[in-house]
Amino acid sequence: MNDMTFHAETRAPIPQSTAVICSRCVARNACLPSGIGTLDILRLDKLVGYRRRLARDEVLFRKDQPFAMIYAVRFGHLKSSRPDHRGHPHVTGFYMAGELLGLDAIYAGRHACTTVALEDSEVCEIPYSRFQESMHESLPLMQRFHAALSHEIVREQNALLHADMSGAERLATLLLDLSARYAERGYSGRRFRLRMSRADMGNYLGLTIESISRLLGRFRDEHWIALDKREIELLDPGRLEALLSAAPGEPGVSHEEE
Amino acid sequence: MNDMTFHAETRAPIPQSTAVICSRCVARNACLPSGIGTLDILRLDKLVGYRRRLARDEVLFRKDQPFAMIYAVRFGHLKSSRPDHRGHPHVTGFYMAGELLGLDAIYAGRHACTTVALEDSEVCEIPYSRFQESMHESLPLMQRFHAALSHEIVREQNALLHADMSGAERLATLLLDLSARYAERGYSGRRFRLRMSRADMGNYLGLTIESISRLLGRFRDEHWIALDKREIELLDPGRLEALLSAAPGEPGVSHEEE
DNA sequence: CGCTTACTTGAGAGACTTCAAGAGTTGTGG
DNA sequence: CCACAACTCTTGAAGTCTCTCAAGTAAGCG
Numbered sequence: 001m002n003d004m005t006f007h008a009e010t011r012a013p014i015p016q017s018t019a020v021i022c023s024r025c026v027a028r029n030a031c032l033p034s035g036i037g038t039l040d041i042l043r044l045d046k047l048v049g050y051r052r053r054l055a056r057d058e059v060l061f062r063k064d065q066p067f068a069m070i071y072a073v074r075f076g077h078l079k080s081s082r083p084d085h086r087g088h089p090h091v092t093g094f095y096m097a098g099e100l101l102g103l104d105a106i107y108a109g110r111h112a113c114t115t116v117a118l119e120d121s122e123v124c125e126i127p128y129s130r131f132q133e134s135m136h137e138s139l140p141l142m143q144r145f146h147a148a149l150s151h152e153i154v155r156e157q158n159a160l161l162h163a164d165m166s167g168a169e170r171l172a173t174l175l176l177d178l179s180a181r182y183a184e185r186g187y188s189g190r191r192f193r194l195r196m197s198r199a200d201m202g203n204y205l206g207l208t209i210e211s212i213s214r215l216l217g218r219f220r221d222e223h224w225i226a227l228d229k230r231e232i233e234l235l236d237p238g239r240l241e242a243l244l245s246a247a248p249g250e251p252g253v254s255h256e257e258e
Numbered sequence: 259m260n261d262m263t264f265h266a267e268t269r270a271p272i273p274q275s276t277a278v279i280c281s282r283c284v285a286r287n288a289c290l291p292s293g294i295g296t297l298d299i300l301r302l303d304k305l306v307g308y309r310r311r312l313a314r315d316e317v318l319f320r321k322d323q324p325f326a327m328i329y330a331v332r333f334g335h336l337k338s339s340r341p342d343h344r345g346h347p348h349v350t351g352f353y354m355a356g357e358l359l360g361l362d363a364i365y366a367g368r369h370a371c372t373t374v375a376l377e378d379s380e381v382c383e384i385p386y387s388r389f390q391e392s393m394h395e396s397l398p399l400m401q402r403f404h405a406a407l408s409h410e411i412v413r414e415q416n417a418l419l420h421a422d423m424s425g426a427e428r429l430a431t432l433l434l435d436l437s438a439r440y441a442e443r444g445y446s447g448r449r450f451r452l453r454m455s456r457a458d459m460g461n462y463l464g465l466t467i468e469s470i471s472r473l474l475g476r477f478r479d480e481h482w483i484a485l486d487k488r489e490i491e492l493l494d495p496g497r498l499e500a501l502l503s504a505a506p507g508e509p510g511v512s513h514e515e516e
Numbered sequence: 517c518g519c520t521t522a523c524t525t526g527a528g529a530g531a532c533t534t535c536a537a538g539a540g541t542t543g544t545g546g
Numbered sequence: 547c548c549a550c551a552a553c554t555c556t557t558g559a560a561g562t563c564t565c566t567c568a569a570g571t572a573a574g575c576g
Contacts, residue, residue, distance in 0.1 A: 084419045085427065085502035092415050104415060106408035112415065132401065139394050146390075149407040150364035156414030157350050157362060157370065161342045163420060163464025167564070169343065198523065206421025208565060213524055229523090229573085244343035425532070456555065466533060471556050487541085487555090 021045055030098025030185055031072050032148065036140045043134050043141060048072070048124045054117035060101065063114045067105035069125045073097050076121020077195040081203075082113040091204040093159070094118070094178075094196060097185055103152050118195045162205060165244075170205040171215045172240040175225070179234055190237070194230040279303055288356025288443055289330050290406065294398045301392050301399060306330070306382045312375035318359065321372045325363035327383045331355050334379020335453040339461075340371040349462040351417070352376070352436075352454060355443055361410050376453045420463060423502075428463040429473045430498040433483070437492055448495070452488040 022033045022044045033041045051074055054060060060071060063082055075097050084090040092113055095101055101123065104112040135142040158177075162170050183189030194201070202212045219225045224240055226233040234240065280291045280302045291299045309332060312318060318329060321340055335354050342348040350371055353359055359381065362370040393400040416435075420428050441447030452459070460470040477483045482498055484491040492498065 082415065082419075085423070085431070087503075090419055090421070092418055104408055104411045107405050107412055108408075112412050132397065132404075136394070136397050136400065139390065142394065142400065143390065146403075146407070147365050149404070149411070150362055150366075153362045153407070153410050153414060154365055154370050156411060156418060157340065159418055160350055160414060161340075161348050163348070164461075165343070173343070197521095203422075209523080210525085210566085211564060214564095217524075245345075455553095467555075468534085468557085469532060471554095472532095475556075 022048060025074065027072070027074055027098035027185075032100070032141075032144060034098075034144075036144050040138050040141050040144075043138055047130055047134055048126050051122055051124045054078075054121045054123065056117055056119050058117050060115040060117065060123065061105075061111045063111050065111045067102065067109050067111055068128060069102060070105075070128055070131065071101040071123040071125060073099050073101065074122040074124055077118040078115050078121060078123075079118055079196060079200060080113040080115045089114070089203070091196075091200050093155075094200075094204070096181060100148055100152070103149055118200075167205075167207050167211050167215055168218070169243055170207065171201070171212065171219070172243045174201065174205060175232070175234065176237065176240055176244075179237065189234075191231070191233045194232055280306060283332065285330070285332055285356035285443070290358070290399075290402060292356075292402075294402050298396050298399050298402075301396055305388055305392055306384050309380055309382045312336075312379045312381065314375055314377050316375050318373040318375065318381060319363075319369045321369050323369045325360065325367050325369055326386060327360060328363075328386055328389065329359040329381040329383060331357050331359065332380040332382055335376040336373050336379060336381075337376055337454060337458060338371040338373045347372070347461070349454075349458050351413070352458075352462070354439060358406055358410070361407055376458075425463075425465050425469050425473055426476070427501055428465065429459070429470065429477070430501045432459065432463060433490070433492065434495065434498055434502075437495065447492075449489070449491045452490055 022028055022031075023038070023041050025031065025033070028034065032044060052060075052071075054076070060078060073095050078095045078101065079091055080093050080095065080101070081089040081091045095115075101115055102111065106128070131145075135145055162173065165173065178192065178194075179189040182192050196204075198212045198216075199209045201207075202209045205212070207215075216225070216227055219240075220227045222239070224234070224236045226235055280286055280289075281296070281299050283289065283291070286292065286299075290302060310318075310329075312334070318336060331353055333355050335352060336359065337349055338351050338353065338359070339347040339349045353373075359373055360369065364386070389403075393403055420431065423431065436450065436452075437447040440450050454462075456470045456474075457467045459465075460467045463470075465473075474483070474485055477498075478485045480497070482492070482494045484493055
């Protein structure tokens with residue numbers, strides 16, 4: 001449960017940059033090094049010379065800032081948000097070890113969202129222009145990056161499916177998504193800590209904080225989850241999945257087509 | 259109004275493949291050739307040797323099909339959809355001239371959505387492996403492609419902001435988005451034809467067909483739009499934008515931050 | 517230990533959905 | 547070329563879900 005926790009005695013002045021080696025990174029299997037050869041990992045090592053520590057609530061980059069770096073999460077958790085049409089911030093995603101940040105900035109040359117640390121975290125800085133040169137030299141590296149970009153598109157599409165889901169379904173989706181991502185990283189997908197506030201969850205899912213609270217309470221009462229503050233245990237993941245697959249009166253058959 | 263209309267006498271047997279020249283394509287400014295040099299456009303020409311015609315309702319590719327090509331829309335309109343957690347298809351986007359299709363397939367090597375033509379349309383086929391080789395040779399081409407991928411991420415994020423919007427706001431967003439994309443392409447952003455059914459609009463926005471119908475009716479009654487079947491004219495785009503920027507009792511100031 | 521922040525819980529209001537029916541379009545075959 | 551069938555869209559009424567408003571409790575931080 002206390003897996004990915006990072007204890008910082010100080011919160012303000014934190015060492016800024018230290019050398020890093022991808023091939024030994026705990027996040028390597030979820031990150032750019034995944035699936036590429038030793039030679040290309042060495043290339044990454046030279047590229048990713050520095051990492052950056054962030055205290056909780058510290059901003060990694062702000063919307064509209066000029067784009068220069070992409071970032072890979074080493075440990076900790078971050079959230080991205082961008083103003084909606086009303087100017088209110090809307091959470092667009094949560095990020096954990098191995099995931100890439102800043103990809104949405106390539107298009108316009110400026111960051112499309114603001115990203116802050118949900119807890120003390122560390123990210124690798126990858127200068128984008130040098131990264132481009134490396135990709136130009138290494139086809140596998142380029143392919144790996146394209147896959148990462150494509151993956152991000154698919155993830156956004158998944159989030160898009162929330163549109164006509166009920167509150168319970170949306171919350172179940174988030175819990176199962178987090179669970180799967182922890183499991184992918186070798187952590188428990190059954191017990192984990194919700195790094196974000198109820199407000200962030202609600203904002204991300206398009207629900208109010210009160211609805212989140214009530215839904216979590218309902219899930220707890222149904223014994224689908226156990227809950228203690230932000231510690232959560234999925235007692236019956238199957239029921240959560242069932243929430244999604246079967247609608248009232250509908251079989252869970254996957255018939256697509258328009 | 260009849261701008262992008264394509265008349266096909268026959269609907270079943272359609273010529274499948276013809277040579278194409280990017281530098282003369284009407285969609286070039288919205289497509290891959292945009293912003294790259296003449297030399298690289300020639301490179302694209304050699305790459306994009308063939309195009310494919312689609313009759314209305316014809317499937318371009320299906321979810322889970324092996325990924326081999328990306329596609330660029332020459333003319334016409336298409337929609338992508340993927341099954342939601344209930345197995346019902348959910349529209350993930352509408353595509354028009356110059357836009358790229360199939361980007362979400364790079365990650366898994368299989369298409370993540372099913373894409374069909376909303377009307378008679380034509381797309382360019384770009385063999386992905388050969389495209390990769392070209393990008394490996396040409397840095398500008400690679401950069402252009404990264405921008406396209408990043409753009410797609412931003413677009414998905416925009417759609418994601420729908421989460422806590424009212425039905426009226428969602429519909430206004432779609433109408434203004436379509437309007438802007440037509441304007442970008444040199445067509446009227448004020449009068450255009452809705453290529454998709456009310457059902458598709460509702461599905462995309464997470465609303466029922468009845469809600470779409472009622473909302474369009476309300477917009478018409480308020481004289482914000484004129485409507486005749488699927489022909490629409492934005493009589494007062496400012497009011498539609500106002501719907502989005504100012505919430506009941508809220509100034510439209512853009513204060514971000516968590 | 518007191519204040520701020522995070523979360524929980526309750527009651528009423530509003531928005532969208534669901535169910536149901538009807539009108540308008542489009543396409544096809546006689 | 548018209549008539550019927552299928553499909554798309556519109557409109558109405560009741561129901562449900564989530565939001566809004568309002569306290570109140572618990573936890574974290576100085």
